[in-house]
Amino acid sequence: MHLPHPRGPLTEELLGALRSGIDDFYAVLAAAPTATGEDAALALWVLHELHYRGFGEVPEQLEWDPQLIRVRRVLEHDLENRLRDRFTAPEGLSFVEDVFDWIDGHEGPSLARHVHRDADREQVLELFRLRSLYHLKEADPTAWVVPRLGVRAKAALMELQYDEYGAGDPNRLHHHLFAEGMRASGLEPAYDAYLHLVPLEVLEQNNALSMFGLHRRLRGAALGHLAAFEATSSLPSRRMAQGLERLGFPAEMVDYYAEHVEADAVHEQLAVRTICAALLEEEPELEEDLWFGAFTCLDLEDRFARTMLARWGVEEEVA
Amino acid sequence: MSAAGTHFEHPDVVVCPGGPMLLRGKHTIEDADGVPHETTRPVTAVCRCDRSASFPWCDGTHRVLPAKLRPT
Ligand code: FES
Ligand SMILES: [Fe+2]
Ligand SMILES: [Fe+2]
Numbered sequence: 548m549h550l551p552h553p554r555g556p557l558t559e560e561l562l563g564a565l566r567s568g569i570d571d572f573y574a575v576l577a578a579a580p581t582a583t584g585e586d587a588a589l590a591l592w593v594l595h596e597l598h599y600r601g602f603g604e605v606p607e608q609l610e611w612d613p614q615l616i617r618v619r620r621v622l623e624h625d626l627e628n629r630l631r632d633r634f635t636a637p638e639g640l641s642f643v644e645d646v647f648d649w650i651d652g653h654e655g656p657s658l659a660r661h662v663h664r665d666a667d668r669e670q671v672l673e674l675f676r677l678r679s680l681y682h683l684k685e686a687d688p689t690a691w692v693v694p695r696l697g698v699r700a701k702a703a704l705m706e707l708q709y710d711e712y713g714a715g716d717p718n719r720l721h722h723h724l725f726a727e728g729m730r731a732s733g734l735e736p737a738y739d740a741y742l743h744l745v746p747l748e749v750l751e752q753n754n755a756l757s758m759f760g761l762h763r764r765l766r767g768a769a770l771g772h773l774a775a776f777e778a779t780s781s782l783p784s785r786r787m788a789q790g791l792e793r794l795g796f797p798a799e800m801v802d803y804y805a806e807h808v809e810a811d812a813v814h815e816q817l818a819v820r821t822i823c824a825a826l827l828e829e830e831p832e833l834e835e836d837l838w839f840g841a842f843t844c845l846d847l848e849d850r851f852a853r854t855m856l857a858r859w860g861v862e863e864e865v866a
Numbered sequence: 867m868s869a870a871g872t873h874f875e876h877p878d879v880v881v882c883p884g885g886p887m888l889l890r891g892k893h894t895i896e897d898a899d900g901v902p903h904e905t906t907r908p909v910t911a912v913c914r915c916d917r918s919a920s921f922p923w924c925d926g927t928h929r930v931l932p933a934k935l936r937p938t
């Protein structure tokens with residue numbers, strides 16, 4: 548795994564400092580508050596990555612360097628404020644009872660519909676490259692939430708995560724299935740391979756997930772995001788699988804989506820009725836953060852879908 | 867907390883209102899034509915609306931049915 552190319556002054560400073568092996572990051576700290584858009588998002592993505600698999604060029608002890616953590620916090624603060632500004636909590640709804648209907652009532656552009664009927668091969672390959680940033684670490688950010696939960700919610704989350712991780716069989720581990728699909732489709736299954744291509748919207752999706760996972764304070768948002776993610780997967784995965792068959796994609800990639808039709812029909816029920824329900828029994832004050840996480844999941848996916856459809860010159864197709 | 871300790875309900879079968887039935891563990895389901903289907907994952911969602919394209923497993927189709935066609 549290699550450090551990406553900078554996208555502005557902040558990443559210029561940050562990547563230079565990480566590479567040089569010094570442990571004086573004041574210049575990075577100084578650049579952080581002025582960074583905008585992609586530059587800030589890429590910087591945060593790199594800082595989060597130190598907590599996953601890291602980079603060959605970066606000494607491992609920098610994961611907990613206080614100055615880098617300070618930079619991370621500045622950028623996360625900014626991201627969280629932006630996400631919260633977009634969100635209004637629905638009134639008079641119960642998360643466990645109403646979240647499915649609330650999601651079904653959400654009208655957003657659908658990439659799966661486009662892939663199903665109209666996308667060409669090149670567009671689908673582009674989608675895989677951009678989505679690989681998340682799919683190659685699928686379920687990992689949510690794993691950080693486990694030790695922050697009470698007994699029932701913890702057992703419930705592990706029941707779902709166990710399936711994401713292949714129930715002990717590495718061949719069925721979901722991010723491995725995606726890697727196999729990429730390989731079979733002629734793509735490079737490494738999560739830095741296409742980092743230079745991903746737009747702001749994809750960096751934000753990944754940063755939000757990592758931030759929710761890394762902060763105990765945001766466990767409600769992490770699990771709300773999980774619920775919305777699982778609850779918007781089964782039918783779209785079916786459309787994806789059929790679209791891939793239409794375009795002659797290899798069986799490995801079709802298998803990844805076919806697996807998600809059935810797995811996520813289970814996971815959406817587990818996420819809402821066991822995980823979030825147990826969380827609320829233990830910590831009812833987290834209900835608003837469940838909505839915040841769920842909203843953020845839908846909103847960031849809408850933004851990504853809009854960007855891609857506009858790039859391809861396609862009229863929005865509402866899910 | 868009581869001296870008897872805490873016991874959590876953890877049923878093998880969970881009926882989801884408007885949706886599937888969750889089954890924990892390994893089971894074989896025989897469909898209406900007598901064909902057996904084995905569960906393959908730790909928890910399986912069995913379709914109760916009869917309209918899944920992956921029958922007998924739930925594929926989320928119940929979510930797009932009008933309320934009166936959803937299982938209770
Ligand atoms: S119950 Fe989900 S598809 Fe039938
Ligand atoms: Fe998955
Ligand atoms: Fe899932």
